[in-house]
Amino acid sequence: MRLTLLNVIVAVVLAIAFAALNAAYLVWAERRGAARIQRRPGPNINGPFGLLQPPLDGIKLMAKQLTIPGGADKIMFITAPVLAMFPAIMSFVTIPFSDTIVAKNMSVGVLMIFAFASMGSMSLLFAGWSSRNKYSMMSSVRAVSQAVAYEIPMLITTITVVMIAGSTDLMEIVHQQSRSILHWNIFPLLGNSHNLLMPFSFLIFFICTLAETNRAPFDLGEAESELVAGFHTEYGSMGFGLFFMGEYANIVIGSCMTTILFLGGWSCPFGLFPGVWWFILKLYLLIATFIWIRWTFPRTTIYGLLNLSWKILIPLSLFNLLFTAGLIKVF
């Protein structure tokens, strides 16, 4: 694929549009889903099924005044929300939705996405630090220790997959899994993974995605019953809006990665109608699970969270890595 200027512009616009639309309508989906779980109707007044709610909320947020608390670090305070949204959008560039729908495939796609993902915690740190609010400050400290703790098992699990695929190219990883459902990386023995522990890898990766995106039950950064609203306590208007959209964009990225690494990307489980649909289906099923989990569980504690990572996830994922390496060597 030749990179032309038009190509780039279209890709960027599409990525932003996709991220923004997703963020807006995932809020709607989350509210509807939560409502159904709690046996209420949820937003249902504005438009059919309340579908006009997200644009109206957006207009409301944009119409509000952006206040900066006195004594706050102005530059950092303004940068933080942008930084929350920007890496998420950038990551979309390299995600392959299907054989043809990809803005720019890179041979180091995995690396690029992780590089951008780790920028996300920076925005939390910036926001918490610059707000000049003790709650925000505590929240950002938590967010950083959380990010450090969960990037390790996440990366180790990714390395396991990369080892099986023998490539860091996302396209290549999907192609390897596309022969049949049994070749998906999540399934052990028959396909390419040969590894009984792959379902656990999937679980570890999924848990890490939850933690990386600061979703319940790991939403310690914004633990509303303790830290009021955490790092975005002092943000109003679109500053808050960007954080909110960034969170959902990150969920989409995380789910995309899970789909690509473990669920065979756009490949169809039964060989029928291959195409982007399958990717979208898997993606939204994962996102629905995110929402489902959030409205089921209470929040963990910060030390429970770190214990989970350092005592359970990291040893297990390391063991998994060694085991897989051994299996690859043997077979």
Added chain:
Amino acid sequence: MVAYFTEIFTGLMSLFIGMGITFKEFFKPTVTVSYPYETLTMSARYRGHIELVENEEGNSQCVVCGLCEKACPSDCITLAGEKPEGGKKKVLTKYMLDFTKCSLCGSCVESCSFGAITFSKEYNLASTKKEDFYFDLLKRLEERNT
């Protein structure tokens, strides 16, 4: 080591059980009433603010004994009456309820031995003005009759 793995396993199972419950709830019908669009009828004993009871002629049954005024813990009730010329009983001329102070305890209704006041079923009582809650019950009675 065994304990370590059993804890992980039981922990995971407990999470799946929880998710199973919310999954089941997801498909159950909603239980809420979307309030301004649909409303419930209040139960027979519902206590709204008080109201005067009318007799056959459409007048109040009140004999202006003032017991409700005395029974009220918060001094919400002010009433006045006068004897009409030739009449034997006092007739109510003013019955004001200061609903801002009323706590709906029902002491006034209980104290009335003539059945002249009762609870209304009104509960949509939002307003931005305090004056809206000084009810002239006699006027409300007349309005009801016309």
Added chain:
Amino acid sequence: MNSPILLQPDETFILNVGPQHPATHGVLRVKMEMNGEYIVNAETVIGYIHRMHEKMGELKTYPQFLMNLSRMDYLGALGYSHGHVLLVEKASGIVVPERAEYIRAIMVELNRIASHLFWFGAFVMDLGGFSPLMYALQDREHILDMLEAVTGSRLTYCYFRFGGLYNDVDDDFITAARQFIPRMRKSMKKYHKLVTGNIIFRKRLEGIAPLSKEMCRKYGASSAVARGSGINFDVRKNEPYSVYPEFDFDVPVYHECDSLARYMVRMDEIEQSLRIVEQGLDKLPGGPIMPDKKPKLIKPPVGDYYQAVETARGSFGIRLVSDGGKNPYRLKLRSPTYSNMHLFDEACRGMMIMDALAFMGSLDLVIPEIDR
């Protein structure tokens, strides 16, 4: 989890939790001296919604004060009214018909279930789980509907009268209550599966905020706070009043002393209250709900009277000093959460803030009841 190494007296900062904070469920303020996430020292500041009920008690006549009691604790209002009417009846020698006492006990227990359900939901919400609150509110709604159909109000009931009740229960109520019991038992199973068994929930509460028996005694704690610390103390059993001796029920006691124990006590209490309601409906005698002979004006003889009752929040005591007039000379309300909350300052030292707030939730606070 409580590492004393981290607690250096310097390098601390003050964190103002409240008066408007999501975890305090009302206007309660805790000034916490923090070292990172650890609490070095805490000072609870109360009184933001103090209304001086005790002075109102002196200024109003006995019947006029009836409705104040339900304003103390808006979640378990009937328990407080029960204490007040029992006290005045005892002081002025009014004999209550048996039916009225039974109905009172049923109502109080239903109210206790409603209160515990709300606490359950709010407590899990404190820990970050939102859906259990909604499920708990659905069950609570059934109770409120039943109580509304009988008493006329949903939250701040004014139902008990000196000598009896405001009005009798009807068959609809009895059918509704009978239907409610099995439904509630089914819901309890759901809650235990969804919340009690949940590993995240257990990890957050197990071993958190241990309160020793001695500490409970020094602060005068009651309700689940005492019973979760292995103290078998329930005024309904220890100091039987009303018709409670007629009922067969257990007092759940847990010896773990942690937040989970307090949670378990309250959950078990819901089941015990269901048993009481069930037995009450079975045994409900006929007859009047008000005594035949009742003094027109309530004027307890000169003296000093005390009555304790077990409300949803613990041992509620009410002291009346009468000078023989139609107003009380002095009316003291001993609210249980006042003593329970007092523990917090000492107990939360060295805890992490999230554990401390979970602990605060496990105390079952209702701020108007503390502030009176």
Added chain:
Amino acid sequence: MIYEKIKTTLSSLFPDPVPVPPEEESAGDDQEKKVKSPPPPRQDGLLEREYSVHGYHLDAQISPAQLIAAVTMLDDAEFFIESITGVDWIKDNQLEVVYDFSRYDFDLCRVVIRTRIDRQSPVVPTITSIYPGANWHERETHDFFGIKFDGHPNLIPLLLPEDADFHPLLKDFKA
């Protein structure tokens, strides 16, 4: 029986009991008898009360100086503190501080300790060193009656606003 035990312990505070005819005590229910000449304020001493009428068993009126000793006795007998409050006996020109104690076990015994002080200089010793839970109760009593608890670590308004200089439960308080 804890009741007998605590009765003997508490009566040790009153080496020479005031000769009070017991019948009159139970009939008149102390303090005030309507009209006539107001009876003198109650003398210090230990009274047994009818539980079914009054709701408590023992009623000890002591002097402020004996307070610590009496409360220590109750602490040793594993009583918990129920509440502390005051009563304004304006006719006697006295303030009364009432301490309620009870026990956690089934051997029921409610003890009321009361002490009377002069209305002009209301000072009693604090019992926070024995019962830390008395802290808020004493602060509350200080708020409402202006009774000073000598030695209290933090005697600032608790329920009233922090700048409150009035004591609403005094009988001569006018809002």
